[in-house]
Amino acid sequence: MDKNISNFKEQFINNHSAFKQGLNGESTPELNQFRENALQTFDELPLPTTKDEEWRYTNILPLLKNDFSMADKVTSISKKLVSNYHFDELHSHQLVFINGHYSTVKSKIEKLPDGVIVGSLSDAIKNYPDIVLKHFGKYADDDHQVFTALSTAFLIDGAFVYVPDGKIVEDAIHILYITSESDKKIITQPRNLFVAGKNSQLTIIEHYVSDVENIYFTNTVTEVFVDENAVFENIKLQEESKNAFHIAQMDVVQERYSNFRSFSFSKGAAITRNNFNSKFNDESSECTMNGLFLINDEQLFDVHTLIDHAKAHCDSHEHYIGILDDNAKGVFNGKVLVRQDAQKTNAFQKNNNIILSDNALVNTKPQLEIFADDVKCSHGATIGQIDEEAKFYLKSRGISDKFATAMLLNAFASLVISPIKVEFIRKYLEDILSKRFNN
Amino acid sequence: MLEIKNLHASIEGNEILKGIDLKVNAGEIHAIMGPNGSGKSTLAQVIAGRDEYEVTDGVVLYNGINLLELSPEDRAREGVFLAFQYPIEIPGVSNTNLLKTALNEIRKYKGEEELDTMDFLSLLKEKIKLVNLDDSFLKRGVNEGFSGGEKKRNEIFQLAVLNPKLAILDETDSGLDIDALKIVANGVNKLKTKDNATLVVTHYQRLLNYIIPDYVHVLHDGKIVKSGGKELALELEDKGYDWLKNIVKETVTQ
Numbered sequence: 001m002d003k004n005i006s007n008f009k010e011q012f013i014n015n016h017s018a019f020k021q022g023l024n025g026e027s028t029p030e031l032n033q034f035r036e037n038a039l040q041t042f043d044e045l046p047l048p049t050t051k052d053e054e055w056r057y058t059n060i061l062p063l064l065k066n067d068f069s070m071a072d073k074v075t076s077i078s079k080k081l082v083s084n085y086h087f088d089e090l091h092s093h094q095l096v097f098i099n100g101h102y103s104t105v106k107s108k109i110e111k112l113p114d115g116v117i118v119g120s121l122s123d124a125i126k127n128y129p130d131i132v133l134k135h136f137g138k139y140a141d142d143d144h145q146v147f148t149a150l151s152t153a154f155l156i157d158g159a160f161v162y163v164p165d166g167k168i169v170e171d172a173i174h175i176l177y178i179t180s181e182s183d184k185k186i187i188t189q190p191r192n193l194f195v196a197g198k199n200s201q202l203t204i205i206e207h208y209v210s211d212v213e214n215i216y217f218t219n220t221v222t223e224v225f226v227d228e229n230a231v232f233e234n235i236k237l238q239e240e241s242k243n244a245f246h247i248a249q250m251d252v253v254q255e256r257y258s259n260f261r262s263f264s265f266s267k268g269a270a271i272t273r274n275n276f277n278s279k280f281n282d283e284s285s286e287c288t289m290n291g292l293f294l295i296n297d298e299q300l301f302d303v304h305t306l307i308d309h310a311k312a313h314c315d316s317h318e319h320y321i322g323i324l325d326d327n328a329k330g331v332f333n334g335k336v337l338v339r340q341d342a343q344k345t346n347a348f349q350k351n352n353n354i355i356l357s358d359n360a361l362v363n364t365k366p367q368l369e370i371f372a373d374d375v376k377c378s379h380g381a382t383i384g385q386i387d388e389e390a391k392f393y394l395k396s397r398g399i400s401d402k403f404a405t406a407m408l409l410n411a412f413a414s415l416v417i418s419p420i421k422v423e424f425i426r427k428y429l430e431d432i433l434s435k436r437f438n439n
Numbered sequence: 440m441l442e443i444k445n446l447h448a449s450i451e452g453n454e455i456l457k458g459i460d461l462k463v464n465a466g467e468i469h470a471i472m473g474p475n476g477s478g479k480s481t482l483a484q485v486i487a488g489r490d491e492y493e494v495t496d497g498v499v500l501y502n503g504i505n506l507l508e509l510s511p512e513d514r515a516r517e518g519v520f521l522a523f524q525y526p527i528e529i530p531g532v533s534n535t536n537l538l539k540t541a542l543n544e545i546r547k548y549k550g551e552e553e554l555d556t557m558d559f560l561s562l563l564k565e566k567i568k569l570v571n572l573d574d575s576f577l578k579r580g581v582n583e584g585f586s587g588g589e590k591k592r593n594e595i596f597q598l599a600v601l602n603p604k605l606a607i608l609d610e611t612d613s614g615l616d617i618d619a620l621k622i623v624a625n626g627v628n629k630l631k632t633k634d635n636a637t638l639v640v641t642h643y644q645r646l647l648n649y650i651i652p653d654y655v656h657v658l659h660d661g662k663i664v665k666s667g668g669k670e671l672a673l674e675l676e677d678k679g680y681d682w683l684k685n686i687v688k689e690t691v692t693q
Binding site: 390394395396398400410415 | 487488489510511512514515516520521523526527529530531532536537538540541542544545548580581597601
């Protein structure tokens with residue numbers, strides 16, 4: 001066990017010099033300092049095991065047993081590769097990353113309001129170093145998250161979106177992270193930074209896909225800053241290969257009167273671990289953190305969320321829905337922290353799961369830590385099966401068993417799908433569910 | 440249309456139906472009456488294909504087909520409809536979605552084209568008037584937050600849209616006020632043709648003032664103990680179910 005873990009670490013540490021030499025434009029002194037510090041933290045922090053409370057149900061040894069290397073920049077990209085995942089019917093700006101590298105050719109950014117920046121982080125560091133460095137590394141925490149430290153140590157690229165004060169980006173920004181053919185097991189570490197200025201509005205779709213069934217590792221870190229009175233809708237679609245590993249960190253900081261709505265869909269990867277944290281830095285803000293995971297076979301999906309009510313008069317809504325089949329395992333850990341000064345907090349949390357087989361399993365743990373005395377908080381978790389009476393009712397009207405199952409699961413998932421503002425995404429998800437259960 | 444011979448059915452080892460014989464022809468309305476626990480609802484559910492019930496003996500022929508060999512959905516596609524005693528709430532599935540899916544699956548089964556969306560919507564709007572429900576019920580989740588009476592009217596609405604050959608109404612009248620009862624009965628009467636048949640399962644004679652049956656059967660302890668014309672319902676109402684127990688006793692002692 002220890003051997004695997006030390007190999008995993010050593011290999012990264014040993015490769016760091018070579019990695020740095022390979023960098024070109026991304027190699028600024030400030031970023032190199034980040035990389036050096038993070039490498040040291042990565043070296044010092046232990047890799048998690050199931051003995052750690054935060055990783056109790058998620059054994060990542062299958063991940064640590066692999067030797068991963070950085071992918072080279074893909075030089076020839078087939079036309080089909082990107083068009084397969086492109087949302088034709090959705091008006092959007094599109095950023096494309098292939099094996100972790102930004103593809104200028106495949107990305108397509110339509111006309112944007114003045115001052116809005118949509119592009120790669122590596123370009124932004126060159127062109128707008130002040131804006132980037134004001135936020136980069138300020139929200140995600142290298143010091144306690146070993147995988148975030150790994151991401152920073154080997155920082156190459158990711159998406160960068162900056163909306164200045166008062167600007168509204170009407171079309172969604174669709175960011176495609178494609179893991180494609182490679183002769184080795186690769187690690188890609190998209191590092192995203194999204195900044196919404198005062199009174200701004202935007203929608204971002206992070207979309208992780210793969211056209212191969214290879215073993216690979218996506219370790220993504222997303223930092224989000226939502227300034228005063230900004231409205232930010234964040235949608236994450238995780239459709240990785242079923243042999244992949246996906247670890248995602250998202251850290252959000254919200255200022256006064258801001259509204260951050262997030263929805264995370266997960267159906268891919270052998271092991272998924274999402275750590276989503278949101279912090280209210282000022283009063284009167286709202287945060288929605290919803291999610292849907294749809295897993296089967298031997299898949300493991302784990303989400304740990306933390307909503308930090310540091311200030312008063314904020315509302316948070318969290319609802320995760322799981323649909324599990326075969327031997328799949330789900331983990332939900334939702335922590336809501338209401339600090340002493342956070343009076344008049346409203347915090348509501350739900351986790352509902354449907355299990356379709358005898359062997360699927362869910363570990364669900366709501367964690368409410370409340371230090372203020374004038375708050376409204378609730379949580380609830382359910383694990384159940386498909387309602388046979390409802391199914392019989394539908395069948396008695398002439399609807400087939402499979403179709404009835406798909407309808408009921410769609411209805412169940414609609415609790416988190418219907419609040420999504422982007423109609424195209426709602427349909428996209430309903431389609432995935434219908435195809436999965438009615439084929 | 441429907442011919443039931445010596446039907447026995449049990450649930451968890453308890454025999455509920457103990458040899459039912461019944462024949463229903465097209466164009467007829469039959470009422471099945473009986474006290475609580477006599478097996479009325481079981482009979483309705485067994486015909487619809489509920490798999491909790493085990494059929495231990497007997498046959499159910501429907502237009503010459505052995506109904507018991509068909510799945511619930513195929514029974515529905517063949518034209519059997521059950522109006523549930525307790526219509527279940529299905530949040531997230533709208534009435535429209537349910538009916539559109541159901542109607543198209545039935546049409547596909549019969550080798551017919553799917554119904555055009557506009558035609559389908561005008562059909563819904565026409566039929567919902569029959570049960571005095573507002574158009575807003577089309578968009579709502581199936582029975583979600585409906586009152587008891589609205590649920591029963593929604594069953595009749597579905598019946599009207601799917602237009603089956605054999606409709607089984609399981610206690611569709613129970614719990615209804617007289618206005619709702621009239622609406623339900625009126626709906627059923629308007630849907631009656633010489634080609635379809637209705638089986639009205641009820642505890643009370645009251646409904647039969649509005650839906651006039653051609654035949655009345657009295658069910659007791661899993662068997663039909665008496666059959667007759669519509670006047671039997673009145674006699675039963677007048678004399679009560681205790682009278683029935685005496686009939687049964689007489690039959691046994693004779």
